[in-house]
Amino acid sequence: MVRSLLPTMLQFLLHGLTVLLLPPLLPGLIAKTKAVMAGRKGPPVFQLYYDLAKLARKQAVFSRTTTWVFLAGPVGGVAAGLAASCLVPFGHTPAPISFEGDVILFAYLFGLARFLTILSALDTGSSFEGMGAAREATFSALAEPALFLGFAALAKATSSLSLGTMLAFPGSLTARFTGPLILVFAGWAIVYLAENSRIPVDDPNTHLELTMIHEVMVLDHSGRPFALVLYGASLKLLVLGALILTPALPRAPQAWQNWLVFYAALGLLAVGVGLVESAMARFRMTKVPQFLVAGVLATGFAFLLLLV
């Protein structure tokens, strides 16, 4: 009992440490990739860690318009992200909490984070933030069906409803599942870019507030609340990354090998996002829904293929 319990506890500890410490590295990797592609030197990979440390020491500024809801956005975003991270397996390692139907809780925790972020943006009474909030609400209504169709396809393929078994099915890249799996991955990649506000849906580095989505919602946050916002965004990169990567990862016999595979895949994902951002421009706002519908179609076809 003890012999089997100890490694599991260690794994959970590693899971927690990964969630707490690793996320800020991902935006750094993306930025570095973009810089290298553009022939620049770029900020250091650990830039976000420095930023967070600086923000944690700074005093926050609050507008007289705001109420406690203004703080609920950053707090809820990080708390829901961390709670969701307990449900998702990191590659072929077990998730700390798993039960039948946790996949729904996982999706709705991100809904909760989005709801509170939108409300805290509206709390400022700023027109720009209202604009960003409206876009976030609109586009996520299209991303949600894609996410759930992907879940439906995986649930159908694995006859399971728990993220742990749904995502990490044992090396079953048989001919029957390859096609649907690629389609799910393609659809979820679109969801990933949209949910994390990356190019081509949103441009985190733009200098025009009128065209932003996520960044414009947090214009008025500063100090520690802003540190939470930044950390929460990077956490989302990690947790949703684990969701879309896990089905595609090969299974290794040893636990440490699985962890290594996962970290490597995560790094590759960040570099991949950087490459997409270097190669593409942001879509016009009116094009974004079409892009998201493509995600719905991809996951929808994946599900249909599994029915046949």
Added chain:
Amino acid sequence: MRLYLLAILAAAASGVPGLFLRRKGGEVAAGLLGLAAVLGLWASLQVLSGGPGGSFGLRTASLGLPGLLVLDPLAAFFTIPVLLLSVSGAIYSLGYWEGRRGNTPALRLVYGLLVASLVMLVTASHALTFLLAWEGMAIAAFLLVMAEDREIETRRAGWIYLVATHTGTLFLFAAFALLAKIHGHSGFSALPAGLAASREGTALFWLFLLGFGFKAGILPLHFWLPPAHAAAPSHVSALMSGVLLKMGILGLVRFLSWVPDPPIWWGGVLVALGALSGILGVAFALGQHDLKRLLAYHSIENIGIILLGLGLGTLGKATGHPVMQVLGFAGALLHVINHSLFKGLLFLSAGSVLHTTGTRDLERLGGLGQRMPWTAGAFLAGSWAICGLPPLNGFVSEWLIYLGAFRGLGLGRQGWPVVILLSLALIGALALACFAKAFGGVFLGLPRTDGAAQAQEAPRSMLLPMGLLALACVGIGVAPVLIAPALGRVTEIMAPGAGTTLSSLAGLPLISGVAVVLGLLAFLFWWWIRPVQPAADLPTWDCGYAAPDARMQYTASSFADGLVWGLRWALRPRVRFPRVVGWFPRPTRYESHVPDPVLDRAAAPALRLSIRGASQLRVFQGGELPVYLLYVLLTLLVLLVWMVA
């Protein structure tokens, strides 16, 4: 059952003392309703915890009937929201309505009668008592909707409601007549096996669906619902939306519980109607400017979710898939209670806003969060729950339906479960957008009018019922295990083996676990970022605008504009764009409305047509007595000839 009958009497009599008392009539009424609630809930909880129910009937034993009123687990389950919401509404009306209008005593009397009819209706187990209570409820609700009949909007809403509810009752009369023909008596009992597939079974299904569909507000029979809910006093809106609509669902649930072998297509019809009501309900809500109309459209959406669950359960029953059956019915039944709680909460908090600002128009509100923090908190709790976000109660019932639908995916090539999944996902995302719009428009940002700027917090008598309902929402959401046994016992009526299936769900306790983790983390982070020193008086930065103004804020309509535009094929918004002419254009205006297509394009023309048709018959009604006597004579003659021949 004796306690329960006392509860009915107490509720019916609650408004009577107020007719004679000069003062404190409202307190007495609330007290009597409170007594009714204690008695009724006590009796219900006994039944739900496994105790024996009871029946009440007039010499029914000799007729071999089960009784006129029977308190079975289903009745006990539906009693909970009825009484909770009634007593909350009665307490709320003390601060909201008392002393505001001359018709207060009458309103109290009718309110008590409505509650009594509702409580009687849930236990009715004979066509006679059922229809009696049904009509009592419909007429009492009509009188309550007409409380402010000086306004033309209210009168119009009241009449549309009256016509719709009686059209529904007409179908119910037909359905119960057919049922009596099948059974040979009018008591409620299970249908024989094999009947559902016959032509009589099909007729029963459609008649009940139409009759109860009008009351539940299933699309496209919902057209009476938004105007009536908007026009009624807010505590009545809460009761109507939270409980009255559910009586339609109760009827459907009772009917489905009688059928041992429903055909698959019944489930398909229920799921299709559920998806339609759910998605279009929330879509129409997005287009509204009136806070109470918006909430009313959300009731249609939630009825859709309940129908998705019922459809899922029926599919499970038809295909012999027990888990799908249990999860579908359990989710639908739990959502009935959940929706009562959070929708009651939302209507009461909307009433507080209306009470202090005098407007329901989202574009004239804003910034109320600073002025009425408790009401804002209550509305936020209701929004949180209605969007199905964890860890509140809306999530638990939707989770059960999701789970059942996911399980149903493994069932051959059935397409319906994936329809349920997609509808729920889409409804969830759209509801989130809609409540961000509503909460943001009313409570956040800057006040858009002087009325909103001078708003004041509601009195304690209005905050207390809101607090109770909010607590119930949080309680069910954080600890769903507590209600699982009762839910299992009710679902047992629809699906055998429900209790064991529900208690074996590992998710229920673990949802509580995740809720606790979430709460702890949130507290921790809040502690870390809490403002430690009094904040300097600074404006919103807003990219450097020196003096941000309420008119620069994003409006609620703008917030929803993208989605309304995306859904314009269904919503058909009427937009009047401003015309800007010349070098120095004059002031101009922009308008956009989302009218109800069923009311404007189908129901209203149909009514006009039937009135025109009926006015043709006026020739026979000249108002002269000799002519009428002539009709009697002629009829008798015709009958005589017919009988002789």
